[in-house]
Amino acid sequence: MTVAEELPSEIDPAVLRKSLDEVRRVIVGQEHMVERLVVALLARGHCLLEGVPGVAKTLAAGTLAAVTGGTFARIQFTPDLVPSDIVGTRVFHPSSERFDVELGPVFVNFLLADEINRAPAKVQSALLEVMAERQVTLAGVTHPLPRPFIVLATQNPIESEGVYPLPEVQRDRFLFRVRVPHPSAHEELEILHRMSVTPPVAERVLDPGTLAGLQDAAERVSVHQLVADYVVRLVMATRSPAEYGLPDLADTIEIGVSPRATLGLVAAGRALALLRGRDYLLPDDVRDVAVDVMGHRLMLTFDALADGVDPEEIVRQILHAVPPPLVVWNQNR
Structure with missing residues (x-):
């Protein structure tokens, strides 16, 4: 992008x-x-x-x-x-x-x-x-x-x-x-x-x-390839947590988030960036919306539901385990 x-x-x-x-x-x-x-x-x-x-x-x-x-x-x-x-x-x-x-x-x-x-x-x-x-x-x-x-x-x-x-x-x-x-x-x-x-x-x-017009402007907020890759890694960590250093979550998550979560992270992050006065997306924008975008989409196992596991806490664990990229933005390019 x-x-x-x-x-x-x-x-x-x-x-x-x-x-x-x-x-x-x-x-x-x-x-x-x-x-x-x-x-x-x-x-x-x-x-x-x-x-x-x-x-x-x-x-x-x-x-x-x-x-x-x-x-x-x-x-x-x-x-x-x-x-x-x-x-x-x-x-x-x-x-x-x-x-x-x-x-x-x-x-x-x-x-x-x-x-x-x-x-x-x-x-x-x-x-x-x-x-x-x-x-x-x-x-x-x-x-x-x-x-x-x-x-x-x-x-x-x-x-x-x-x-x-x-x-x-x-x-x-x-x-x-x-x-x-x-x-x-x-x-x-x-x-x-x-x-x-x-x-x-x-x-x-x-x-x-x-x-x-503001909605159109939000869709034109730029997304760096590294930030897009970060979004995908967050989503994939809910589907294959062991590959991202979270083996304990394999018995907690029944089904990871859908591709709508991927699109939602980018769309919500773009809108938040525009609200903050920027025309480019940063990893912090994605992290700020991740819990509200991904939490309700996680399907937990029966044991996790019985134990009262909070899906939002699982998203926070994933955010802690998956490192964000360091993006140095050049406004002239």
Whole structure:
């Protein structure tokens, strides 16, 4: 992969930092979650937010949509949900004696799938086409979704009653799985001061056209061959850990990450580099996103699951064992 062209003059990465600041004006703390949401948006990926209720997952999704000027819809997933509730259906109108297509709530820029693991398998399968192809097929007719499009899903990792674990193929469609912790004592006090009166309202900073240009700019971020090789080595270490000095992981990992993880590491790293004001990818960018990109894609053995092994800790072991390259970037080449 060669050095990318310089960013067009009309694309100003500084507007991304302004957008981040605007979201942070509403969301107290949760810096990691907010940054990952913006990175996923730039990388044209979907994001799974995992955390207990009340940690601002839904508020963050709505605030990001307001800042970027995109349309927003929230679907509360429940066990009685059916595919037509989200993608749409054909409706018969007696006055005209014909069927018309009624498009579902997925036809927005930002789709919040709240408590996604509460919906049954048929709904999850209908969502796969939405996430992968960004389109909906009704009665043999394909309807493309608006661009940009991102699915922000939430789930409670603690609750087990009345939930359906997401299938591996659907987890693989998410660029990130971000764990959202409880706020600290200082942040809790700030939440009390900020939200107990009139809550702040985010102002619009971007528009869908500018956002699309920033997504194109992220795809043009340059990737050095050594960094690309580093990405591949990280992925291969999950499939053949013994070859990378991690023989103990052979009994822990059932199946390594898929090629989507390889593409996701590069796409997310490029978006993070652009957010940091660079038009080239560094190994540190890859390392920063590796846990959120790879953790949910690892399939562990039954014994590892029984022992409560955290897949994110496995990714951190791999990052420690696989050395990054030393890239000296020449801006003139």
